[in-house]
Amino acid sequence: MTDITDDPNISPSSGPGEVTEPLRRAIGERYLTYALSTIMHRALPDARDGLKPVHRRILYAMRELKLASNGGFRKSAKISGDVMGNYHPHGDAAIYDAMARLAQDFAVRYPLVDGQGNFGNIDGDNPAASRYTEARMTAAAEALLEGLSENAVDFRENYDGTLTEPIVLPASFPNLLANGSSGIAVGMATNIPPHNIAELCDACLHLIKVPDARDDTLINYVPGPDFPTGGVIVEPRESMLETYRTGRGAFRLRSKWEIEELGRGQWQIIVTEIPYQVQKSKLIEKLAELIQSKRIPILADVRDESAEDIRLVLEPKSKNVVPEVLMNTLFRQSDLELRFSLNMNVLIDGRTPKVCSLKEVLRAFLDHRREVLQRRSQHRLEKIDHRLEVLEGYIVAFLNLDRVIEIIRYEDEPKAVMIAEFDLSDVQAEAILNMRLRSLRKLEELELKRELDVLLLEREGLAELLADEGLQWNRISEQLRETKKKFGKDYEGGARRTQFAEAAVVEDVPIEAMIEREPITVVCSKMGWVRAMKGHIALETTELKFKDGDEGRFAFHAETTDRLLVLGTNGRFYTVPASNLPGGRGMGEPLRLMVDLPNDADLVDLFIHVPGRKLLVASSAGDGFVVPEDDVMAQTRTGKQVLNVRNEVRAQVCRPIDGDSVACVGENRKVLIFPLDELPEMTRGKGVRLQKYKDGGLSDATTFTLADGLSWLDPAGRTRTETALVEWTGKRAGTGRMAPRGFPRNNKFT
Structure with a gap:
């Protein structure tokens, strides 16, 4: 035996029986030991019986307690205590959680533990304490243990050498694929969905008959996962084939839903199955949040009417809503659809981690x-x-x-x-x-x-x-x-639960087309509080109320199907569906809660979007350009940057294009008129100079038809039109001339 002091990297310490070694080596060796322990004895399942050590020890301990599927129940505390004391020296809470999961028919396709009492539910509620619940094995668990007393597998000593435990179970069926597995080790992970036992047996029989069968053939017998919560797989067959061939990929899993007629043209959607590992309570919270934030205005309400089965009621905003479009929108924005990843990383012969294909996993089971x-x-x-x-x-x-x-x-x-x-x-x-x-x-x-x-x-x-x-x-x-x-199908729950379908291509119908078209009056205050009053009220005669210290700024007639455009002084355009505006009973809500308008930015303009129209936008520095209105539409709350401004410069003007000429007025009251075609059409930028200033900046700008003359409101409120404009007409970026007599003192054209 070589003395440890012979190693040149290790030197004796001054203390008796102590040695010193480089920190890199000490940490490396210990971390490697920990990593291997995690990979082999905790996180990755064995390809032969599909179990991790804790699950294997739970079943073996229940067998030793003679908890047969047709026998009596024992307290879960007794079972987890025996597992902890005899085979698994870890916390009893972790052991009980693992055992409880084996009893949950919504988490495990073929439960291995028959639980009596509260073992949790699909809403995400935790199981009752182990002292309150009882358990025994199921027929599936007995099938995994069959032959254990006939020297079918090797045994090893337990952690303290007083007892023996099986290294692997005999496993009468491919449990790895039947019940699936998930785990995170050091530097690797595994995630395997559950499958149908009858289909797996058919695949194994084919593999026995044709040992060199390809994964392309095996997928005819195992068409895809079979989740305990059902659902509909909409992943294309080619994609699933590649996933099973490589051992890595994902499956698109959707909720199962149907339309329930209520009479008089009314209807509602009933969701009867939700995706695997989605907590029903969290799903409902997410749907309620989408309704509250009005991100899906065509969805009016969601209710949970579940009992033993699942029944989620989705109520549309209007009977004009297309059900498929509503569901497609919900699939995109909630967990009614998810992608379940497959990473078939398993232990081959209990020692070597490997990402396996479907054929390799079935071959490992058959060899076992x-x-x-x-x-x-x-x-x-x-x-x-x-x-x-x-x-x-x-x-x-x-x-x-x-x-x-x-x-x-x-x-x-x-x-x-x-x-x-x-x-x-x-x-x-x-x-x-x-x-x-x-x-x-x-x-x-x-x-x-x-x-x-x-x-x-x-x-x-x-x-x-x-x-x-x-x-x-x-x-x-x-x-x-x-x-x-x-x-198989005669076994309770043995029939296939998850169905297959193609993801139907549904043309995205504009949400506005599915919203009830109703007249509204949009009112927005100077401080940015906005509301939608029902009907088209007479703005000239109706007195509108605002908060103390606030006053009206924008008020116009619209419809619930309209989309409103908001321009902030930061140069960003924001889009707000009119149907999302709060009702007009109170003072409304701050517009900043609906869009991400910064606190240091104010409103420049608020108006109804008209498709195909063009806008003149300009900054306080006198720079601007023409932009198509369709290009300023924003898809998110953060808006869309159109007019670039920096430092003290801010967005100042936003006017629809109407005419062939542009009129600008500066803070110095000088007016400049030039042809519209001198302005470039852009989708984003700083723009070009409209008018030149020595001091101050741009006050207002508008477009008009030169032949018709330039109009404005005089101090008395009367419309005045000036047609003799030669004195103020020039080239773009000129200084202009002092405004005509009678021009408004606020330097605004309107």
Whole structure:
């Protein structure tokens, strides 16, 4: 044995029995040990039985407690305590959580634990404490343990060496794919969806018949996952084939829904199945949030009417809403549709982590089943040989019954005498000595000979089985057919739950087309509080109320199907659907709550979007350009930057284009008129100079038809039109001339 001090990287310390080593090496070795432990003994499942150590130990402990599927229940605290004390030296809460999940029929496709009591629900509620619940194994769990007492698998010592535990379970069905698995290790993770046992058995049978079968063929037998919560898979077949071939990919899973007619043209949508691992309560909260924030204005309400089954009621805003469009919108913005990732990273032979294809996982299971069959057959063969040896000894005793009785009665060492006289083995002699007197009747001799013949016939069959690989695969095929029959469509919950469909291409109908078209009056105050009053009210005669210190700024007639455009002094345009505006009963709501308008930015303009129209936008510095109104529409709350401003410069003007000329007026009251075609058309930028200033900046700008003249309101409120404009007409970026007599003191054209 090499002394540790011989290593040049390790030097003895001054203390007795202590050594020093480089920190890099010390941390590296210890972290590697931790990583390997996490990968092999915690996070990744074994490809053979599909279980992690904690689940395997739970089932084995329940077997030791004799908690059969047709037997009685035991307290969960007793089970988790036994698992912790005998096999799994970790927290009892973690063990109980793992056991509770095995009992949840919404989390596990084929539950391995039969729970009695509150084991949680699909809303995300936690199970009751372990002292309140009881459990036993299910038939599926017994199928995983079948053959454990027949030397089917290897055992190892438990953590303290006082007991033994199985390294892997015999597993009558491919549990890895049947129940799926998920886990995060160090540097790797796994995520496998559940599948249907009957389909997996069919795939295994095909793989036995055609060992070199491709994944393309196996997908005909395993068309996709089968989730315990049902749902509809809308992933294309080609994509799923690639996922199963590589062991990595994802499946698009949607909720199952139907239309419920209410009469008089009214209807509502009923969601009956939700995607796997989605908590129903969180889903409803998300849908309620979408309604509250008015991100889906065509959805009016969501209700949970679930009992034992799932029933979510989605109520549309109007009967004019197209159901498919509503659901497609919800699929995009909520967990009514999700992508379930597949990462088939498993332990091959319990040691090597590998991302496997569907075929590789099924092959690992079948190879394990063959090894289990061989070991069980060999174990039975040894039992038969032992029994045959005993039976032969019994027959010798019956043939020489008087002499055997005489030896037992009179000899001091009857065992040695019988061995010498009848050429018996030690086992045979011991069996004869332990034989009961009632077994000495004539009928017993006939039964022994009959048993001997039966065992010899069985032994011959086992010997042939162990010698012929073809017979072994035939036997495994028979076992798989039995498993399929047992857990197939006749088994409770055995029929396929998840269906397949194509993601129908639904043309995006404008949301405005599905909103009830109603007249409204939009009112916005100077401080940015906006509201929508029902109907088109007479703005000239109606007195509008505002908060103290506030006053009206914008008021115009619109319809609920309109979209409003808002320009802030930061140069960003924001889009607000008119249907999202608060009602007109109160003072409304701040516009800043509907769009992300910064606190240091004010409103420049608020108006109805007219498709195809063009706008003149300009900054206080006198720069501007023409922009198509369709290009300023924003899709998000953050808006769309159109006019670039910086420092003290702010957006100042936004006017619809109407005419062939542009009129500008500066803070210095100088007016400049130039042709509209001198302005460029852009979608974003700083623009070009409209008017030149020595001091101050742009006050207002507008467009008009030069032949019709320039109009404005005089101080008396009367419209005045000036047609003789030669004095103020010039080139763009000129200084202009002082405004005509009677021009408004506020330097505004309107």
